[in-house]
Amino acid sequence: MVSKIFEVLLEIFEHNRNVLKEKGWIVSSENSYEWWDGLKSAEEIIISAILVQMSRWEIVKSKVEEMRNKGLTDFYRLYNATEQELYDILKGINFYKTKVKRLINISKIIINLGSIDKFYDRKLLLSIDGIGEETADSILLFAGHKPNFPPSEYGRRVLSRVLGINIMKKNEVKTLVEENLERNVYEYKLLHAGIVTVGRAFCFIKNPKCEDCILKNVCKYHLEKIHRDTK
Incomplete structure (x- = not known):
């Protein structure tokens, strides 16, 4: 039933x-990233999944687009950015300083894994600060397909x-x-x-x-x- x-x-x-x-x-198609309001990559979905917590989607999307334009949706570039550089972009999002630290930590994890595909592990995701079950499954479904x-x-x-x-x-x-x-x-x-x-x-x-x-x-x-x- x-x-x-x-x-x-x-x-x-x-x-x-x-x-x-x-x-x-x-x-969109099964393996498209555009389900999330036209986002362009798995990286953008992962970043958005952290930023959207307790925040309005419309604001988050504009911030991700700004990060994209500055090359900061690439995790290598994101990890090497300064916290202040990211604060200046993400100010206006709730708890933005905490979320900057979380994004840098996720960037480090993905770089150390050597492949974003290895990031799509539910047990791993749930072990990361700032990722609960809803965020983990959203990342797995929409970024990892x-x-x-x-x-x-x-x-x-x-x-x-x-x-x-x-x-x-x-x-x-x-x-x-x-x-x-x-x-x-x-x-x-x-x-x-x-x-x-x-x-x-x-x-x-x-x-x-x-x-x-x-x-x-x-x-x-x-x-x-x-x-x-x-x-």
């Missing part, structure tokens, strides 16, 4: 690419309402998806992008915009609300 609903969600998200794009998700579904608060809220079940922890979202949907990179990317879009655009904690939501026809929360209102 759950697997069939996921298939329906994927069809809806596929047909609403324009809505996803408005929220910064560009539906590995079929790991990122747990998120948006996922917990949206899927709880759509499925009509009480998902208590966001980590349960990862388990639910990976047990009910074939491990397919494209589908994982599309499902995550769609769920986050719905969470950002419609599925608010309070006063969700159900009537405007692209999932309203399959969402148990909305359908049950209609039923209650028509009694």
Whole structure:
């Protein structure tokens, strides 16, 4: 049952690419980096995954573009940059000084590994300061093109309402998806992008915009609300 609903969600998200794009998700090929609002490389996604924590995506994207223009999305250049140089670029992002230190540390790790491909190891990622499960799985999926579904608060809220079940922890979202949907990179990317879009655009904690939501026809929360209102 759950697997069939996921298939329906994927069809809806596929047909609403324009809505996803408005929220910064560009539906692309399986191995494209452009899913993250047109970013150009794995390095840019890894950097963004650190910077976006507790920060607005629009600001992060502009900062990454500035880093790109200065050659600082290359990890060798990034590692050899001074902290002050990076502070000057990233000022305006929440906790930017801490994030600069984390980016320099990640650059060092990747350089020592000798290959960015060796960085795509979940156990390794979770051992690095500043990388939790959502960030680790986002890096694995969108930078490394590995079929790991990122747990998120948006996922917990949206899927709880759509499925009509009480998902208590966001980590349960990862388990639910990976047990009910074939491990397919494209589908994982599309499902995550769609769920986050719905969470950002419609599925608010309070006063969700159900009537405007692209999932309203399959969402148990909305359908049950209609039923209650028509009694």
